[in-house]
Amino acid sequence: xxxxxxxxxxxxxxxxxxxxxxxxxxxxxxxxxxxxxxxxxxxxxxxxxxxxxxxxxxxxxxxxxxxxxxxxxxxxxxxxxxxxxxxxxxxxxxxxxxxxxxxxxxxxxxxxxxxxxxxxxxxxxxxxxxxxxxxxxxxxxxxxxxxxxxxxxxxxxxxxxxxxxxxxxxxxxxxxxxxxxxxxxxxxxxxxxxxxxxxxxxxxxxxxxxxxxxxxxxxxxxxxxxxxxxxxxxxxxxxxxxxxxxxxxxxxxxxxxxxxxxxxxxxxxxxxxxxxxxxxxxxxxxxxxxxxxxxxxxxxxxxxxxxxxxxxxxxxxxxxxxxxxxxxx
Numbered sequence: 108x109x110x111x112x113x114x115x116x117x118x119x120x121x122x123x124x125x126x127x128x129x130x131x132x133x134x135x136x137x138x139x140x141x142x143x144x145x146x147x148x149x150x151x152x153x154x155x156x157x158x159x160x161x162x163x164x165x166x167x168x169x170x171x172x173x174x175x176x177x178x179x180x181x182x183x184x185x186x187x188x189x190x191x192x193x194x195x196x197x198x199x200x201x202x203x204x205x206x207x208x209x210x211x212x213x214x215x216x217x218x219x220x221x222x223x224x225x226x227x228x229x230x231x232x233x234x235x236x237x238x239x240x241x242x243x244x245x246x247x248x249x250x251x252x253x254x255x256x257x258x259x260x261x262x263x264x265x266x267x268x269x270x271x272x273x274x275x276x277x278x279x280x281x282x283x284x285x286x287x288x289x290x291x292x293x294x295x296x297x298x299x300x301x302x303x304x305x306x307x308x309x310x311x312x313x314x315x316x317x318x319x320x321x322x323x324x325x326x327x328x329x330x331x332x333x334x335x336x337x338x339x340x341x342x343x344x345x346x347x348x349x350x351x352x353x354x355x356x357x358x359x360x361x362x363x364x365x366x367x368x369x370x371x372x373x374x375x376x377x378x379x380x381x382x383x384x385x386x387x388x389x390x391x392x393x394x395x396x397x398x399x400x401x402x403x404x405x406x407x408x409x410x411x412x413x414x415x416x417x418x419x420x421x422x423x424x425x426x427x428x429x430x431x432x433x434x435x436x
Contacts, residue, residue, distance in 0.1 A: 109150045111126065111226070113150060113152070114147055114150060117149075118145075121218075122218075126225040128144065167201075167203065168202070168228045168230055169231040169232065169405070169408055170205050170229045171189070171204065171205070171233050172209060172235065173186050173189065173206060174210075189397050189400070190401070192398035196406065202405070212243070220243055221247065230253065231253055231412050232408075233405070234256070234257045240302045248262065251266040251267070255268075256269065256270060256404045257269045263419055267417040268417040268420060271422070272395055272424040274312065277377070278351075278393070279313070281377065283320075284426055285351065285373050285374075286320070288391075289349055291322070291373070293325070293349075294313070295349070295351070296324060296327070297336050297351070299329065299330065299354060309377065313351060331357060332360070333356045333360035335357070335360070336352060336358070336360035344364070344365060344368065345370065347372065348372065351375055354376060354377050355376035355379065355382065356382070358375060361374050362388055375390055376391075378392065379427060381434050386429075391426060392426070392428070392429060
């Protein structure tokens with residue numbers, strides 16, 4: 108079977124150029140277009156059937172690029188809510204949608220990733236869980252080859268929008284509520300992954316609060332790990348009045364450590380995952396509506412694909428105590 112790589116080699120052009128010709132991109136010279144089509148006809152190349160079908164229907168096809176947490180056995184509830192919201196909104200917008208896990212493309216070059224998405228007729232991409240280490244995705248965003256929306260990463264451009272809650276203010280709010288309720292003076296803060304954009308934003312929020320209230324702040328990196336948060340709590344909690352965590356999973360690890368140590372320290376988290384309701388301690392947390400965030404991301408991607416410029420979209424957050432009675436309704 109003749110492949111697109113064979114056509115590119117025979118025509119003396121890049122694979123991406125062949126894809127552009129087949130998908131009728133306007134920025135291809137007539138000479139190149141004629142040369143590629145001559146090779147396509149001569150070799151009898153048949154383009155990807157799914158991409159061709161989608162193109163003929165002029166239907167938008169988008170990809171969800173999701174990074175799963177492979178370092179915990181806890182269910183990845185947040186990713187499932189993201190997917191649920193995206194699928195729901197895509198149906199309403201009459202967009203076709205596929206899910207791609209970051210591990211599937213982590214060893215590819217930006218050219219290979221571009222070809223991978225082009226071969227499937229992808230016009231727009233939503234990126235979940237982007238970190239500073241994801242260099243290929245950063246290059247893909249910078250290339251502006253696709254319309255893209257990033258979740259929880261502060262980057263915008265002509266072809267790129269970002270969607271998130273105000274992580275600085277949200278971390279400030281939930282920590283302030285917990286600290287004020289318990290009259291805390293010494294705060295142990297367990298931060299997230301050093302490479303995550305939300306880590307820096309949430310750290311800014313707790314530093315702002317402690318500076319305003321003149322509180323003693325100790326920061327330790329929990330890497331969004333329940334186990335790591337447990338270890339940090341076991342080591343430092345006795346000398347602090349409360350434990351503020353940059354995620355609910357770490358808050359659960361911290362609370363379980365305090366129970367094993369047989370001491371009380373107020374703990375708060377961030378995210379509002381259902382698992383918090385099963386802990387039974389009704390910790391304060393920031394409730395993010397991940398379904399709504401994903402729906403908003405689809406709306407924003409659809410807007411970009413209609414030629415509108417990128418922008419930053421900030422969604423509201425709420426402070427809650429997750430109760431078992433509420434999550435089983």
